[in-house]
Amino acid sequence: MNESTRLPINLVVLGAPGAGKGTQAVQFARRHGILRISTGDILRDAVQAKTALGQRAKVIIDAGALVDDQLMIAIVRERLTRSDVVRGFVIDGFPRTVAQATSLDEIMVGRGELFVIEITVPDETLVERVARRRVCEQCGNVASVAAGVERRCAKCGGELVLRSDDTESIVRERLRVYAKETRTAAISEVSEH
Ligand code: ADP
Helix, strand or coil: CCHHHCCCEEEEEEECCCCCHHHHHHHHHHHHCCEEEEHHHHHHHHHHCCCHHHHHHHHHHHCCCCCCHHHHHHHHHHHCCCHHHCCEEEEECCCCCHHHHHHHHHHCCCCCCCEEEEECCCHHHHHHHHHHEEEECCCCCEEECCCCCCCECCCCCCEEECCCCCCHHHHHHHHHHHHHHHHHHHHHHHHCC
16 A cells, blocks of 8 residues: 555554653654654643743643643644644544543544554552653653753753653642543543444
8 A cells, every 4th residue: 555545543642641652652653654742742832932821731730630621622623633634643642531532533523543542550650750750951852860860861962850740749640630530531431432
């Protein structure tokens, strides 16, 4: 099958904070030449650019809570109507609630199959993993460092920093929100289809 007749690959990667959904999504998108969409990255870019969306999102992200469904659905709907999505996409961080999952089903009508995978990792492993996670301020590369050791990014030499929502208490809150809003609710909704 040549490239122009290939069916689009549309994939959702679900997983708790630190499960590695972003890492896997980036590799999968690269391997298949498709777009990767991360709602977390979209929000963090808006926070950094200090847009109205960013200012609203920062408070919510830093509390480990979820940005409201209407806003997230509008962001994803807009992103999925751009022309670079025709070959397919891999999205991580969305859907996170039943309302988001239902909307994604609606957005996908007539666009081919949507595949969903979930990466599962025990909570205590996630807490340990996130404590070691650092992000490069310059290029966004994600790295794992020994506790408390400040290092430079291996890719660009930029400073590695702790994400503002990666402190232990906020990570535990995000795990709680994932278990309640996403895992039990959204997964059962998606699997009905
Ligand atoms: P993680 O899965 O590691 O918590 P993300 O980068 O996916 O990280 O998301 C970071 C934060 O951004 C979330 O804790 C939440 O506040 C917000 N967020 C991202 N995607 C969504 C979404 N689909 N709905 C609501 N909030 C979201």
